[in-house]
Amino acid sequence: DGGITQSPKYLFRKEGQNVTLSCEQNLNHDAMYWYRQDPGQGLRLIYYSQIVNDFQKGDIAEGYSVSREKKESFPLTVTSAQKNPTAFYLCASSIVAGGASDTQYFGPGTRLTVL
Amino acid sequence: GQNIDQPTEMTATEGAIVQINCTYQTSGFNGLFWYQQHAGEAPTFLSYNVLDGLEEKGRFSSFLSRSKGYSYLLLKELQMKDSASYLCAVNSGYSTLTFGKGTMLLVSP
Numbered sequence: 001d002g003g004i005t006q007s008p009k010y011l012f013r014k015e016g017q018n019v020t021l022s023c024e025q026n027l028n029h030d031a032m033y034w035y036r037q038d039p040g041q042g043l044r045l046i047y048y049s050q051i052v053n054d055f056q057k058g059d060i061a062e063g064y065s066v067s068r069e070k071k072e073s074f075p076l077t078v079t080s081a082q083k084n085p086t087a088f089y090l091c092a093s094s095i096v097a098g099g100a101s102d103t104q105y106f107g108p109g110t111r112l113t114v115l
Numbered sequence: 116g117q118n119i120d121q122p123t124e125m126t127a128t129e130g131a132i133v134q135i136n137c138t139y140q141t142s143g144f145n146g147l148f149w150y151q152q153h154a155g156e157a158p159t160f161l162s163y164n165v166l167d168g169l170e171e172k173g174r175f176s177s178f179l180s181r182s183k184g185y186s187y188l189l190l191k192e193l194q195m196k197d198s199a200s201y202l203c204a205v206n207s208g209y210s211t212l213t214f215g216k217g218t219m220l221l222v223s224p
Contacts, residue, residue, distance in 0.1 A: 033211070042119075042202065042214040043158070050210060058211065090157060103148065104212060106157035 003027065004107035006091050011112045013085075021076045021110045023091035032074035033092040033104060036060060043090065049074055050096070078112065085114045117141045119215035121203050126221045127193055135188045135201050135218045143208030149177050149188045150202040152217065158202055161188070190220075198222045 004025045013019045025032065031050050035043040045058030049068040063082025068074055074093075078085045088111050092104040118140045127133040139147070146165040150158035164170055164179035164186060176189040190197055200217040207213060 031210070035214075040123075040216065042216040043204075044214075045211055048211055056210075088155075102206075103160050103163065105160065108157050109155075111155075 004091060004093055004105060006089075006107040006110050009108065009110060011110055013112065013114050015114055016080045018077055018079050019085075019112065021078065021089055021091075021112070023074045023076065023107055024072055025074075025091075025093045025107075026072060027093055027105065028071070029093035029105075030071070030096050031094045031102075032068070033094075034058075034064075034066065034074070034076045035090045035092065037088045037090060037109075046076065085112060087112060117205070117207055117213040119203055119205060119213060121201075121215040121218045123216070124219045124221070126223065129193055129195060129222055129224050131193050132189065132191050133193060133220065135190070135203075135220065137186045137188070137203035137215060139184050139186075139203070139205050139215075141184075141205050141207040141213065144181060145206040145208045147177075147179055147186050148204040148206070148212065149186075150204065152200045152202060154199075161201075193222050195222050195224070 007022045033048040034046040044060050046064050047066040049055035052071050055068050065077045090109045091107040094102045094104045120138045148163050149161040152158040162177035169178045174191045179186045200219050202217045203215040204212040
């Protein structure tokens with residue numbers, strides 16, 4: 001089955017620790033995205049990547065880092081510099097980035113709680 | 116800047132019709148998407164509009180007016196499982212989408 005997987009579904013970390021969220025896709029999509037969702041808020045873009053070994057900052061990149069070493073994988077690291085890391089994190093992918101009809105498909109999400 | 120507005124919440128009765136509106140002011144326009152998101156789950160794609168007019172897909176239809184910066188999602192024959200958040204998102208010509216805050220729809224028996 002083709003799709004996007006994120007693991008784990010729930011993640012707990014102590015304040016001050018870095019944590020890496022996994023995102024893998026087997027859809028052969030070039031573009032991948034990370035969003036953050038808070039209660040009552042829309043999806044806010046953290047980082048995106050249009051191609052392997054390249055990525056761009058989104059609207060709220062501060063305190064986060066990413067890598068894109070393989071087409072299938074786009075891990076997100078939440079660093080201790082992120083002031084309010086507790087949130088629901090969603091990964092998405094699309095065939096290409098910016099194509100007019102290019103639909104983004106989402107993984108199941110990781111709910112991160114920092115204690 | 117980019118601005119997308121949707122009502123925060125709506126309620127409707129099973130079997131009824133509901134219209135969820137979305138207005139946008141963006142620096143460019145290259146298409147508008149609607150997604151459905153159940154609580155704690157991933158958004159799922161519902162529809163895409165880039166030309167003016169109505170696109171129908173079963174019980175769901177989506178309308179776009181580019182001159183007015185306006186779209187709506189129409190849900191017919193509402194079912195309890197339609198209780199969810201509905202997200203409007205605009206491709207403003209860059210490589211990314213800008214999302215509204217979503218409209219929480221509650222369908223009651």
